[in-house]
Amino acid sequence: GGPFSLITHEKKPVTDKDFHGQWILIYFGFTHCPDICPEELEKLAEVTELLHKQKNKQNYPFQPLFVSVDPERDTPELVSKYIKDYSPHFIGLTGTRDQVADMCKHYRVYFSQGPKVGDDYIVDHAIVMYLINPNGEFVDYYGRNKNAKEVAYAIEQHMNAFKESNK
Amino acid sequence: MSVIDKKYREKCWSVRDDYWKCLDMNKEEKEKCLQFRQLFESSCPATWVVHFDQKHEYDIFKRQLALGQVETDKLKSIKQQPKS
Numbered sequence: 001g002g003p004f005s006l007i008t009h010e011k012k013p014v015t016d017k018d019f020h021g022q023w024i025l026i027y028f029g030f031t032h033c034p035d036i037c038p039e040e041l042e043k044l045a046e047v048t049e050l051l052h053k054q055k056n057k058q059n060y061p062f063q064p065l066f067v068s069v070d071p072e073r074d075t076p077e078l079v080s081k082y083i084k085d086y087s088p089h090f091i092g093l094t095g096t097r098d099q100v101a102d103m104c105k106h107y108r109v110y111f112s113q114g115p116k117v118g119d120d121y122i123v124d125h126a127i128v129m130y131l132i133n134p135n136g137e138f139v140d141y142y143g144r145n146k147n148a149k150e151v152a153y154a155i156e157q158h159m160n161a162f163k164e165s166n167k
Numbered sequence: 168m169s170v171i172d173k174k175y176r177e178k179c180w181s182v183r184d185d186y187w188k189c190l191d192m193n194k195e196e197k198e199k200c201l202q203f204r205q206l207f208e209s210s211c212p213a214t215w216v217v218h219f220d221q222k223h224e225y226d227i228f229k230r231q232l233a234l235g236q237v238e239t240d241k242l243k244s245i246k247q248q249p250k251s
Contacts, residue, residue, distance in 0.1 A: 031170065031171055032170050032212075032214075034211075034214075034215040034218045034219065035180070035218075035222075038176060078171060081171050082171050085173040114214075117212075117213040117217065118213065120212055120213065120214045121214060122214050122215075122218055
């Protein structure tokens with residue numbers, strides 16, 4: 001984990017510090033993604049729903065984040081339109097190439113623009129969701145092999161542990 | 168409509184699945200599925216067609232591996248490829 005400085009799909013500049021006090025689950029992807037990002041975002045939406053059901057047991061809110069690894073194409077407007085199809089709770093983040101590259105470096109997320117077909121291309125990237133706790137610390141990560149229930153359950157365990165250690 | 172629209176994506180996946188179903192029923196003989204292929208190519212961006220074609224090849228290969236249908240020569244040549 002680490003610092004980041006991007007803008008939201010509503011064009012609001014944010015940094016990692018703006019998310020302190022929340023549990024954040026970050027998925028890195030891009031709007032022109034053929035299949036994997038839609039599947040993972042459906043999963044992220046389901047995780048969000050599962051966790052929000054237990055809201056009253058949680059001390060800190062859960063916030064799902066989508067971060068674009070395609071800064072050339074993914075404007076805030078595009079990201080906004082894209083994430084709305086998955087969940088009203090998502091915040092989408094994008095930025096300049098340098099801002100995105102910087103965050104990906106800190107989060108060890110590989111991404112690379114694939115071969116162009118005309119103007120179009122697919123971005124090859126690591127498929128992962130990162131969990132950050134309310135102190136801004138990296139806590140866990142989840143790959144394609146975990147389904148929504150498994151991810152939500154794992155997060156709940158972390159939330160409980162965090163609650164205990166902060167009594 | 169573009170890939171940003173959910174309906175566009177779902178249409179593309181649906182015609183892609185129809186094409187794959189046709190191939191499956193015709194032992195992967197592409198000539199038997201030309202109409203499905205045309206619909207697939209016109210409903211999805213070119214980059215996605217390339218991506219899904221690669222995925223399909225890979226899925227078939229995985230299936231063949233599982234069924235023990237891959238010839239040892241092919242396996243050998245894969246094992247000799249430098250690890251990426």
